Amino acid sequence: MFSLRRISTQITSKGTLLAVRPNLVLRGYATAQDVSTLLLVEHKDKAISSSTLNALTAASKLSDNVTALVAGEDPEHVASEVSKIKGVSKVLIAKDKVYEHGLAEVYAPLLASTQKQLKFTHLVASHSAFGKNIMPRVAALLDVAQVSDVIDIESPDTFVRPIYAGNAIAKVKSKDPIKVLTIRGTAFPPAPAGETGASSEAAPESEKPALTEWVSEELQKSDRPELGTAAKIVSGGRALKSRENFDKLIFKLADTIGAAVGGSRAAVDSGYCDNAIQIGQTGKVVAPEIYLAVGISGAIQHIAGMKDSKVIAAINSDPDAPIFQISDYGLVADLFTAVPELTEKLKK
Numbered sequence: 001m002f003s004l005r006r007i008s009t010q011i012t013s014k015g016t017l018l019a020v021r022p023n024l025v026l027r028g029y030a031t032a033q034d035v036s037t038l039l040l041v042e043h044k045d046k047a048i049s050s051s052t053l054n055a056l057t058a059a060s061k062l063s064d065n066v067t068a069l070v071a072g073e074d075p076e077h078v079a080s081e082v083s084k085i086k087g088v089s090k091v092l093i094a095k096d097k098v099y100e101h102g103l104a105e106v107y108a109p110l111l112a113s114t115q116k117q118l119k120f121t122h123l124v125a126s127h128s129a130f131g132k133n134i135m136p137r138v139a140a141l142l143d144v145a146q147v148s149d150v151i152d153i154e155s156p157d158t159f160v161r162p163i164y165a166g167n168a169i170a171k172v173k174s175k176d177p178i179k180v181l182t183i184r185g186t187a188f189p190p191a192p193a194g195e196t197g198a199s200s201e202a203a204p205e206s207e208k209p210a211l212t213e214w215v216s217e218e219l220q221k222s223d224r225p226e227l228g229t230a231a232k233i234v235s236g237g238r239a240l241k242s243r244e245n246f247d248k249l250i251f252k253l254a255d256t257i258g259a260a261v262g263g264s265r266a267a268v269d270s271g272y273c274d275n276a277i278q279i280g281q282t283g284k285v286v287a288p289e290i291y292l293a294v295g296i297s298g299a300i301q302h303i304a305g306m307k308d309s310k311v312i313a314a315i316n317s318d319p320d321a322p323i324f325q326i327s328d329y330g331l332v333a334d335l336f337t338a339v340p341e342l343t344e345k346l347k348k
């Protein structure tokens, strides 16, 4: 059962102590010397996901002892690539067809059983859809509380994470003997390539419940930059009024400058763009070099997903739109004239 009693929380906003939850249970916890971390590697089409590299940097802040777990039908190529990344001390390989499509129902027992047999103190994954799907189940199987969306690691038991859609930052101290963490990718740089390859071995055997079966998936192929790693993002909101306008204006502007495309939830819910590109609290969290918000008001739930962008620019017809409060550059204009004009000028 999930229990809050093992966690003490300090919620601070601009340095002010707002609340302290008392520790009711005190248990021994790890120091850097006896920390051993299991990092779950996310991969697709034989490529390691970039967010795993960010999670590895976070894991390396805990200790030098990081074991990477690579699972899949043919995981050897990815395992070999992972072994060459700086910070990986060992690679565990779980080779089985059931791991091919990232089903949480088989990954969670694999992680829990690997922890039980090899006694890792920390289990780390990225805060991607993959990690978010698996790690709470792992925490439940190990009967510990999970710490989500970590943006800083202060010590092996103290983590920093945003709450209230990023409006406050909580410092969480976990007294659980095993820490299960998901890492916000934009908060840590990607781990670089290493000089020597780490050793690999087979992961311990684990149960593979046959309750869920992967049937099929429909993927949209795109040559545009990936949202998670794009240096530039053009994002459109409700003001676009139709999918046709969204395609014609937002995608065209994005393609002109080689940017990825994002959308507000209102744009997604109205069917102007796909939910895979929603930015915000319930969408993707991004931190590009430049983020251009077009016809987006700047609701806190949207800002939660893009406020760490290096430069924020906005086009909005309302000079009082909240997005301007966090923008470095703002253009008060009708997007239906401003965006085509901007696109033409940028083309030149």
Ligand SMILES: Cc1cc2nc3c(=O)[nH]c(=O)nc-3n(C[C@H](O)[C@H](O)[C@H](O)COP(=O)(O)OP(=O)(O)OC[C@H]3O[C@@H](n4cnc5c(N)ncnc54)[C@H](O)[C@@H]3O)c2cc1C
Residues within 6 Å of the ligand: 236, 237, 238, 239, 263, 264, 265, 266, 267, 278, 279, 280, 281, 282, 283, 284, 294, 295, 296, 297, 298, 299, 300, 301, 302, 305, 315, 316, 317, 318, 321, 333, 334, 335, 336
């Ligand atoms: C639990 C929860 C989770 C949520 N998660 C998310 C999330 O992940 N991401 C997200 O985005 N939202 C999220 N929301 C929704 C959020 O609260 C807002 O409703 C949403 O972000 C609004 O989208 P928008 O800015 O496109 O639309 P609006 O708020 O309607 O803003 C449209 C803007 O366009 C401007 N405009 C209108 N016409 C023009 C024009 N011709 N030219 C230029 N500008 C124009 C208007 O001035 C206005 O500022 C969430 C809400 C809840 C309750």
